[in-house]
Amino acid sequence: MQHLASLQDAKLQQPSVVTIGVFDGVHRGHQHLIRRLVEEARATRRLAVAITFFPHPDIVLRGLSGRYYLTTPEQKAQLLGELGVDAVITLPFDDTFRHTRAEAFVQMMREHLNLSTLWVGSDFAMGYQREGNVPFLREQGAAKGFDVHVIDLIVSDSEAISSTSIRDALQNGQVEQARDWLGRAYSVTGTVIRGEQRGRTIGFPTANIDVWDELVIPGNGVYAGWATVGDERFMAMTNVGTRPTFAGQGVTVEAYLLDFDRDIYGQELTVTFEAHLRPELRFDGIQALIAQIHADVDAGRAYLSQQG
Numbered sequence: 254m255q256h257l258a259s260l261q262d263a264k265l266q267q268p269s270v271v272t273i274g275v276f277d278g279v280h281r282g283h284q285h286l287i288r289r290l291v292e293e294a295r296a297t298r299r300l301a302v303a304i305t306f307f308p309h310p311d312i313v314l315r316g317l318s319g320r321y322y323l324t325t326p327e328q329k330a331q332l333l334g335e336l337g338v339d340a341v342i343t344l345p346f347d348d349t350f351r352h353t354r355a356e357a358f359v360q361m362m363r364e365h366l367n368l369s370t371l372w373v374g375s376d377f378a379m380g381y382q383r384e385g386n387v388p389f390l391r392e393q394g395a396a397k398g399f400d401v402h403v404i405d406l407i408v409s410d411s412e413a414i415s416s417t418s419i420r421d422a423l424q425n426g427q428v429e430q431a432r433d434w435l436g437r438a439y440s441v442t443g444t445v446i447r448g449e450q451r452g453r454t455i456g457f458p459t460a461n462i463d464v465w466d467e468l469v470i471p472g473n474g475v476y477a478g479w480a481t482v483g484d485e486r487f488m489a490m491t492n493v494g495t496r497p498t499f500a501g502q503g504v505t506v507e508a509y510l511l512d513f514d515r516d517i518y519g520q521e522l523t524v525t526f527e528a529h530l531r532p533e534l535r536f537d538g539i540q541a542l543i544a545q546i547h548a549d550v551d552a553g554r555a556y557l558s559q560q561g
Contacts (some may be wrong), residue, residue: 254334256327260365263302265340268369271303271362271532273379278323279332281436286404290372291337293402300339305329312444313346320469321418323423323439328456331360355380359393370400377403399425406532423477426472428526438478438525441468441506447516455481457546458513458514459492460522471504471526473533477553478525482509487513488557490549494533509546510555528556 257263259262272290276283294301307326311317311504324332330341345349362368371390379385385393394401414434422430432438441464448461454542460480464470473494479487494550495504508524530549535536536542 254330254338255340257331257346258336259338260304260342260361261342263342265300265302265364265365265367267298267300267367268342269300269302269366270297270370270372271302271366271368272302272372273377274374275309276305276329276333276341277305277416277420277434279329279336280323280414280416280419280434284336284436286372286374287333287336287338289404293370294339297339299369301337302340303333303348304340304342304344304362306350307343310346310351313348320467321420322465322468323419323435325468326463328442341463349362352381355385356393357390358385359390359397363397363399368399370402372402372404375405401493409558416509420469423469423471423526426474426528426529426532428471428476431471438527439471440478440523440525441470442521442523445520445522446509447518457509457543459509460517462506462508462522462524464506470528471546473504473549474525475530475533475549476528477530477556478508478527479557480508480513480525481514481523482510482517482520487511488554489524490530490546490553492525492533509550511550527560528553 270290270293272286274283290302293299309321312321327362328345330343335340362371371394373387373390375387377387387401390401419431419434422434428439441462441466443462445460446463448459471493476491476493478489478491480487487506490511491506491508493504493506505523508522530552534545536545
């Protein structure tokens with residue numbers, strides 16, 4: 254899979270089947286569209302291409318800040334590649350791009366991607382003031398020689414799956430719901446950095462993960478999941494929060510890896526959030542905290558053992 258930064262870098266000679274979207278999280282709705290697009294591309298000996306954007310258009314258009322993304326640009330490209338896409342093109346969404354006319358963008362796709370079919374969702378629109386809606390694109394296709402294929406959004410429990418609903422679920426600690434909509438457990442990756450090392454003093458050394466400051470992290474609480482270090486995987490209890498028992502400041506993500514005793518400072522660690530065990534609590538003393546951590550470990554181990 255090629256991960257490119259512009260349409261001009263593609264220079265595709267082979268005809269392509271193209272889709273356009275933010276694809277943040279690459280959730281089940283995105284997967285449904287991408288898998289069908291890849292099937293058509295393979296069956297007709299064309300290339301499957303996904304065009305996406307960074308920063309997220311919401312951040313540029315609405316002036317948002319803080320934790321918003323479900324995936325980094327690299328992780329998103331990797332997930333799309335795993336679905337069989339031949340090329341992912343991550344375009345910079347800036348003030349110049351937002352004023353690009355839809356017809357000009359269509360022409361660039363024809364010129365650089367050898368566009369033969371464009372796949373979009375039924376609510377899709379692109380270009381300046383969202384002028385490039387489905388009727389507009391069908392007219393462009395008839396004039397410029399490409400087809401437009403509209404695919405319905407995938408629905409779960411009578412609700413269209415969306416990145417927004419997944420963000421809300423995670424921020425409310427509903428990681429099981431997020432997992433259902435994503436088709437996989439939500440995860441974060443970061444370098445293990447030195448924290449206050451209080452966990453080590455009470456017999457539960459934790460890995461403090463430096464998570465990208467624009468990536469969504471689940472709401473404060475304790476979660477069961479899996480931790481991956483290199484090629485190895487371990488059960489883990491991950492605490493997201495401010496460590497109120499120690500009057501901590503600022504939200505941290507700290508993972509306690511079960512049956513593990515190694516120095517991994519400076520290494521990259523990925524943790525998944527499989528189940529929410531409990532909210533973050535303030536304990537009256539260290540012994541009460543230790544007793545609760547033992548209970549968390551037992552509950553987490555039991556849950557993860559069932560998962561295999």
